[in-house]
Amino acid sequence: MPESSQKLRITEIFYSLQGESKTVGLPTVFIRLTGCPLRCQYCDTEYAFQGGEWWHFGKIINEVKKYNTPYLTLTGGEPLAQKASIALLKQLADLGYKVSLETSGALDIQAVDPRVMKVMDLKTPSSNEEGKNNYSNLNFITEYDQIKFVICNREDYNWAVSILEKHKLTEKCEVLFSPVNLDGSASIVKDLANWILTDQLAVRFQIQLHKMIWGNVPGV
């Protein structure tokens, strides 16, 4: 790839505890890319829709090297909305980092390096972006990846269960059911936990750890 295309528009790079997925709780460097073609009604990173600065890959790699962790997460926004993200993921994996990618499920994941752990959303009806789900992505999900549903209410839960069954998702990879609330206090947290147990679903219930610790603020 030409040197000139080895750059990405970045909103922030920060070091924190991983708040979700299989590596929850582990110190991780987050590379938050600018821009997203979706507009989920519950989006908590609207500040990443615009702005940001261009960073060459060399500068990004120098920045992540400052931190004593092998765990890196490319997030957004929607990282795959910038084509060069595919090349950066490969370079980071080549350097030996344990890289994960948080992606909306709307954009094609086929070209993502197989060493990268994909955490892919399937957008529920309450996101208002259900129509953007790209179900052909399910052909490229491996057992090392995770599929995540953000659940706002019982309608979302019923929908997620139907998708789970239709696509046999728990046979493909680990599935995450995450309540939408931002501070852990809304009833959906307990409701979702009880629904999963009542229905004996083979999914992982997940609350975003970083929001429980620091609240809903950027850079954590």
Ligand code: SF4
């Ligand atoms: S895909 Fe993610 S970043 Fe984009 S609007 Fe939805 S929640 Fe926000």
